[in-house]
Amino acid sequence: MSESSLQALFAERIGGAQYGKGTAIYKFEKIKRAKRAAIAQFPDRELMDFGIGENDQPAAPIVRQALKREVDDPENRGYADNGIQEYKDAAARYMKREFGVELNPVTQVNHCIGSKPALAILPAVFVNPGEITLMTAPGYPVAGTYTKYLGGDVYNMLLEEKNGFLPDFTALPADVVKRAKLMVLNYPNSPTGAVADEKFFAKAIAFGRANGIVVVNDAAHIQLTYNRRPLSLLSIPGALDACLEIHTMSKGWDMIGWRMGFVAGAELAVRAFADVKDNTDSGQFKAVQKAAAVALDDPAIPQRVRVRYKRRLEKMVEMLRAAGFRASMPGGTYFLMVTAPKGVRGGPSFANAEEASQYLIREHMICTVPYEEGEMLRWSATFPANTEQDEDRIIAETKKRLGAIRFVF
Numbered sequence: 212m213s214e215s216s217l218q219a220l221f222a223e224r225i226g227g228a229q230y231g232k233g234t235a236i237y238k239f240e241k242i243k244r245a246k247r248a249a250i251a252q253f254p255d256r257e258l259m260d261f262g263i264g265e266n267d268q269p270a271a272p273i274v275r276q277a278l279k280r281e282v283d284d285p286e287n288r289g290y291a292d293n294g295i296q297e298y299k300d301a302a303a304r305y306m307k308r309e310f311g312v313e314l315n316p317v318t319q320v321n322h323c324i325g326s327k328p329a330l331a332i333l334p335a336v337f338v339n340p341g342e343i344t345l346m347t348a349p350g351y352p353v354a355g356t357y358t359k360y361l362g363g364d365v366y367n368m369l370l371e372e373k374n375g376f377l378p379d380f381t382a383l384p385a386d387v388v389k390r391a392k393l394m395v396l397n398y399p400n401s402p403t404g405a406v407a408d409e410k411f412f413a414k415a416i417a418f419g420r421a422n423g424i425v426v427v428n429d430a431a432h433i434q435l436t437y438n439r440r441p442l443s444l445l446s447i448p449g450a451l452d453a454c455l456e457i458h459t460m461s462k463g464w465d466m467i468g469w470r471m472g473f474v475a476g477a478e479l480a481v482r483a484f485a486d487v488k489d490n491t492d493s494g495q496f497k498a499v500q501k502a503a504a505v506a507l508d509d510p511a512i513p514q515r516v517r518v519r520y521k522r523r524l525e526k527m528v529e530m531l532r533a534a535g536f537r538a539s540m541p542g543g544t545y546f547l548m549v550t551a552p553k554g555v556r557g558g559p560s561f562a563n564a565e566e567a568s569q570y571l572i573r574e575h576m577i578c579t580v581p582y583e584e585g586e587m588l589r590w591s592a593t594f595p596a597n598t599e600q601d602e603d604r605i606i607a608e609t610k611k612r613l614g615a616i617r618f619v620f
């Protein structure tokens with residue numbers, strides 16, 4: 212088949228015959244290009260990379276050892292389908308230990324290959340064409356993308372600083388509420404760093420129950436909670452028979468590439484999720500599931516990850532404040548969001564956060580991620596550093612570079 216006939220065959224949901232012809236460049240591709248250009252221009256200068264959104268350390272030694280052991284066990288060779296009981300049991304123990312949530316490990320937990328695929332599967336479980344998924348903006352877009360693939364619609368609930376980056380359910384139009392089936396929350400919230408409290412979760416549960424909407428909390432960053440004890444939506448009365456929560460080993464256990472997590476909550480919803488998942492993938496390698504079970508049973512692992520990123524974020528707050536940014540410690544996640552500068556005294560002015568971010572990469576080899584919502588810059592604490600001395604060196608060098616710029620805010 213010629214390329215032009217192939218071009219005519221793409222589905223409308225990915226652009227149809229226009230697929231790949233747009234000139235708009237994805238935000239992260241723009242950052243990559245700017246990084247490449249800056250490295251080419253200043254080959255001897257170190258890039259201070261605060262733009263990376265994934266853990267910089269490998270999984271804990273006992274988890275890696277468990278995987279090495281399990282890889283050799285012939286029992287683990289086959290399809291895992293909807294998962295092994297050993298991991299589900301460990302997930303239920305973890306939920307009880309960390310959040311006081313009592314789950315039936317047979318019926319209320321199902322593994323997933325990380326939270327991203329779980330979020331992609333969920334709309335197929337709940338959303339018919341013309342129905343709505345309520346998402347947050349800014350937010351992690353996967354459930355919204357799949358909702359649209361399936362002929363549903365997405366309604367963005369704006370997260371604003373004045374509301375503590377929590378959505379305001381009273382602001383939702385009545386016709387949207389009527390068509391909504393699914394609400395995807397994400398607390399601790401990426402990228403704002405906001406953390407939900409019991410009161411907000413209770414409000415979300417009540418809103419979902421009153422309006423026939425399944426509330427799902429994407430808890431990807433739950434172990435990276437700094438300002439309080441990590442809070443699970445499922446620990447709030449009224450959640451366990453109506454809501455779902457998605458957990459992942461990625462962030463809190465330094466296991467981002469292992470692709471392992473679980474969906475937990477209302478029994479019937481977990482069963483429906485498992486049915487659709489069974490038609491989507493054949494489960495994670497059992498050896499990975501067994502190593503992940505070892506990880507879940509060790510409370511010291513997420514504790515260490517939390518201490519590492521909290522320490523770095525505190526140093527970053529100080530570094531950014533010294534350069535004039537209005538920075539404060541996030542409640543959770545490994546991200547720090549600050550308002551982008553408007554320009555540099557005697558230098559360029561920036562029309563938006565993206566221009567500020569491009570300037571920082573190009574002229575100072577400091578990488579951040581711009582967000583158009585509120586014109587913010589996201590600084591991640593996951594910059595590569597193997598020791599605390601390394602960490603301090605990177606912070607000190609970045610502070611020096613930022614200190615030489617006279618920002619206008």
Ligand SMILES: Cc1ncc(COP(=O)(O)O)c(C=O)c1O
Binds near residue numbers: 472
């Ligand atoms: C809010 C949020 N949800 C989900 C994910 C996906 O994580 P994973 O698929 O590794 O579990 C991420 C990763 O960046 C995230 O930030």
